[in-house]
Structure formats: C-alpha cells, structure tokens
Amino acid sequence: MTSNDLLRTLELKRAAEDVTYRYQRLVDAKDLDGLAALVTDDVVLRRQDGEQRGRDAFLDLYRRFADSDVEVAQHMVTNVQVTELDPDTEDQRLQVDSCFLAITTHASGEARLMWGRYCDDVVRRADRWLLAAKRITLVRTAYVEESALASPDADSFGPRTP
Numbered sequence: 236m237t238s239n240d241l242l243r244t245l246e247l248k249r250a251a252e253d254v255t256y257r258y259q260r261l262v263d264a265k266d267l268d269g270l271a272a273l274v275t276d277d278v279v280l281r282r283q284d285g286e287q288r289g290r291d292a293f294l295d296l297y298r299r300f301a302d303s304d305v306e307v308a309q310h311m312v313t314n315v316q317v318t319e320l321d322p323d324t325e326d327q328r329l330q331v332d333s334c335f336l337a338i339t340t341h342a343s344g345e346a347r348l349m350w351g352r353y354c355d356d357v358v359r360r361a362d363r364w365l366l367a368a369k370r371i372t373l374v375r376t377a378y379v380e381e382s383a384l385a386s387p388d389a390d391s392f393g394p395r396t397p
Contacts, residue, residue, distance in 0.1 A: 250364045251317040251331040254357045258366060259310035259335075265301040267294055275358060279368040293369070304342040311336045312353070320356070327359040328367070344381030350374050 236244075254273065261269040271290055280287045280296060287293060300308075312333045320328040337349045356368035385395075 247319060247327075247329055248315070248317045250359075251329050251357050252315055254364050254366055255312055255315065255331060255333060255353070255355065258369075259312060262297060262300065263308040263310055265297070265308075267297055267301060270294060270297055274366045274369075275360065278366060279356075279370075281368070281370040283373060305339045306342055307340045309338050329357045331355040331357055344384075346379040346381075346384055348377040348379065 257273060258270070260266075261273060271294060274290055274293055276290055277288060278290055278293045280293045282296075287295070312335050315331065315333045318330045318332075320330055331353070333353045333355075335349075335351060335353055338346060339349075340346045351371060351373040354368075354370040354372070355366060357364050358367040359365075385391075
C-alpha cells in the first residue's frame, strides 16, 4: 500500500466515522433538523419492521423517538469497518458496518440497554458526506427497573450506598 493509498483509506474511514458519530449525537439530542440535513433525499431506513425510503419516512422514526418518554439517550458505536463501494464511479459511496449500544432513561424511571449492528451507506455529495442508507439490526433490549439504578449523583467509584 502506498502512502497515498493509506492516506485515502484513513480519510474515508474518518469521513464514515464522522457521519456515524454525528448521527448518534443528533438522535440523542432529538435534533430532527440536524438529522434531516445529514441524510440524502432518497435515504433508505431498514429495521425489523420493514424498509422506508425518503427523508420524511426516515424522520418519522425519529419524530416518534422525540415524542417518546425517553429523557436521556446515549448511543455508542464500535468495531467500525469501512468499505469503498464502486470506487471508479463519480459519486463516492462507502459501506459502514459497526456495532452499537444505546442506553436510554425514561420518565417512568426505568432504563433500557439496546444493542445491535448498523450497516450504513454514506455518500459524498459535493463537499459533504451524507447518510444514504441506515440499516439497523437490533439484537436485544434489556430493561432495567428503577430500583436497580443508582442515583445520578452516586459516586461511581466509591462504596455502594442504598
């Protein structure tokens, strides 16, 4: 691999990770305008409940999330792998595979942990990288009752207190 090849690989990986991290921050913040600006007009959203196409259909999921009883959400991603699709075409397209963990707290007092995989397509349009496909495979969800959660002001490294 030449220096130029290595630099290109690193630039593409960084661009793909940036879109993934921005997506997660925007979801956590329930920022619908930010999400709308991050996706293509014909974005594809695929989950266990089916496939939707288009920005408005994509945003419907996040509108429901924004209207839900979720008080705090925190998404994390790991094991990011980037594959350049059709490198000889004018539109650059990347496939971004990763694992995610999402933790949410709810008005009811409970928390939820959800984990699974993303398989996304990221495309370059003009000078911006956008999400063209979001494929979410949820593996499991764990419910944590309020009684099992420590107070938010608990010392995470001190002795456990009731």
